[in-house]
Amino acid sequence: MDLTSALQRLASYRAKQSRASADIVKDGELVLRKAGLTKLGDEEWAFLEQLALAALDTGKLDVADDITDGYAIQACLERLAAKFPESPRVDVLQGIRMEATESSETVIRYYNTLLEADESNIAAWKRKISVLKSSGDIKTAVQELSTLLDTFYTDVEGWLELGSIYSSCNQYTSALQCLSHAMILAPQNAFYILEAAETAYSAADIPLALKFYLRVVEMLDEPPTSGTTPSRPEGPTLRAWYGVKLCARDLLTSTPTASQSESQTTPPSEKHLRLLDELSTERILAAYSPSSSKAGEGPPLGRETVVKWLENTSSTS
Amino acid sequence: MILVGVLRHYVMLLLGSSPKKQSRAAIREQRALVRAQVLRHTSAFSPIPPLFYQALSDHLQAAFATSAYLQPKSTSADASSGPPNPLTDPSAMDGMMDGMKKQMVMMVPQMVMMGWINFFFQGFVLIKLPFPLTLGFKSMLQRGIETQDMDVRWVSSLSWYFLNFFGLNGLYRVILGADNEAANSSRDMMATPFAGAQSQPAMGQMQDFGKLFKAERDNLEFAEGQYIWSGKDVEIRVLQKWSKL
Structure with a gap:
């Protein structure tokens, strides 16, 4: 844990916009203790904003209070406000600080004054919405x-x-409908499609959900080319295969009502459904198969449960 | 000269006004076209199912037809008289004044330095180039010295000033960073005060959004014909990919 590596880590967190607040506070305290703000140069301001946000996120309102000459959040913010008066970013930071301690009415009033001054201040607007949402x-x-x-x-x-x-x-x-907007804005992002699939499943629109799940699978999972070992589905891919399995089951066993779709999606033919059912079972089992690379290990955790579940869903049909 | 360049950079920073804030309605108007464009561009392999696509497309077309996205004030204004005069709109004036101010900062030190050099070093020969040149370069290298038979390798003070002036860009870039005002000076020489304003989005407001929306409506109708849902036949594609069919 030396100064340069801490600074590097902080810079990479900033670049990636990752929310590793606990780490940021830890690194930030180290930087404050070892170097102080004066040595940071122009990086100081970005660092202060990052540290203030992270400290607010972790609820450490008095971060570094006991370490240096009282660089509490308030001090962070005052330094920033002194350097950049009337900056919307600092204003919003002040607002987030208020959210931590003040009542939601006060904060909303504060954001309203910001929005009156500049009605296109999107950051303040979003914060206001999130306060509204969290206050119920x-x-x-x-x-x-x-x-x-x-x-x-x-x-x-x-x-x-x-x-x-x-x-x-x-x-x-x-x-x-909201997710469909997100999907046309970022058609390459399979996570949004997965979310749409799960929403459609919750809405009991099984054919639509199946289509979305299949899209995710099509985008994320590649069949083995000749000579390679089959890949092991993970994360969103595995989730989508589970989805395919569930939807195919539902459609195969269903009464006509289940295959009705609010979005007038036609479900695949029964022959295709059986094949899909078979394929998804294969892929789910592949995810839980003992890995060939780590020989000697037993089957992965949860395999028995999954096999039992797969057998159960097959026997009910 | 370098110091003047550095000074000019900071004066420019002081003068440069921040972009003007726009009202919500103006932003909404400007960005309404993006909705239709996003929808159109994805239509050939659209991620959203037909019913949703149809609803969105219809909604946008209706909105464009009734000009729901236009700013309230511009609908009340006379729509037929063509684009309004940019000089009457105060917000457009700002952008133009900005260009004028920058030009002034550019020109004033320029003229002072030129006059200074002309006054003190008129007729001086400063350096001798280490390589011979043809006579064509005479007017370029010996400005301010009207001699017929001097070798072209001798460079006069005024010409040396010009050569330095254009050659210092690299140095400014090292001192002030890549995106600085001083290094742009040679480019600004060519520009008119209004050229800067032309390219700025402030002039974009002059566009007649009513007409743009109408054209976009046709495009949307056209895109509907191209529409194919990416979920269509996806089960067959997946099964074929895994060689089950």
Whole structure:
């Protein structure tokens, strides 16, 4: 743990925008203790913003208080405010600081004054929405978020947030619409499609869910080319294969009502469904097969449960 | 000369006004086209199912038809009189003033230095080039000295000043970083005060969004014909990929 490596780590966190708040606070305290702010030069300001956000995230309102001459959050913010007066970024940082201790009404009033001064301040607007949401005022939050997205259409984050708010209120159709915006804005991102698949599944639109799951599988999983060992599905790929399996099962065993789709998606033919069922079973088992590279190890954890589940779902058909 | 360049850089930074803030309605108007474009560009292999696509497409077309995205003020203004005069709009004026100010900062030290050199070093020969040149370079290298038969290798003070002036860009870049105002000086020589404003998005506001929206509506209708859902026949593709079919 020396100074240069800590600084490097902090810089890479900044570049990647990763939310490793605990690590950032730890590294930041080290930097403060060893170097102080004066030696950082122009990097100081980015560092202070990063440290203030991370400390707020971890709830350490008095970070580094006892280490140096009282560089508490408030001191961080005051330094930043003195350097960059009227900067919207510092304003929003102040707001986040207020969120930690003040009541939500006070904070919303503060953000409202920011928005009155500059009605296109998207950062303040988003913070206001998140305060509204966390204070339980879902209705206003949805209204504000819709207005925001109407203005800033390309904000994928916003669409995902609106989608998850709708999902939490069981409004799956609206959630799917939000996700479809996110999907056209970032068609290459399989995670959004996976989320849409799961939302469609929750909305009991099984044929649509199956199509989305298959899209994820198509994008993420590659069959082995000749000569290589079959790959082992992981993470979102495995999740999607589970989804395929569930949907295929549901459609094969279903009464006609289950294959009805709100989005008028036609389910695959029964022959294809059986093949899909077979294929997904294969892939799920492949994920739990003992790895050839680490010989001598037993089958991976949970394999028995999975096999039992697969057998059960097959026997009910 | 270097010091003047550095000074000019910082004066430019002081003068450069921050981009003007836009109201929500203006941003909404500008970005409305993006919605349709995003939808159109994905339509040939769209990630969203037909019903959703149709709904979105219809909604956008209706919105463009009723000009729901236009700013309230510009719909009330006369729509038929063509694009308004850029000089009457105060927000466009700002961009133009910015260009003028920069030009002034460019020109004033330029003229002072030129006059200074002309006054003190008129007729001086400063250096001798280590290589011979043809007569064509005479006017370039011996400005300010009207002699017929001097060798072209001798360079006059004024010409040396010009050569340095254009050659210092690399040095400025080292001192002030890549994106500095001083290094742009030679480029600014060519530019008119209004050229900067032309390329700025401030002029983009002059576009007639009503007409753009109408054109976009046609494009959307066209894109509907191209539309194919990426989920169509996906099961067959997946099964073929895993050689089950």
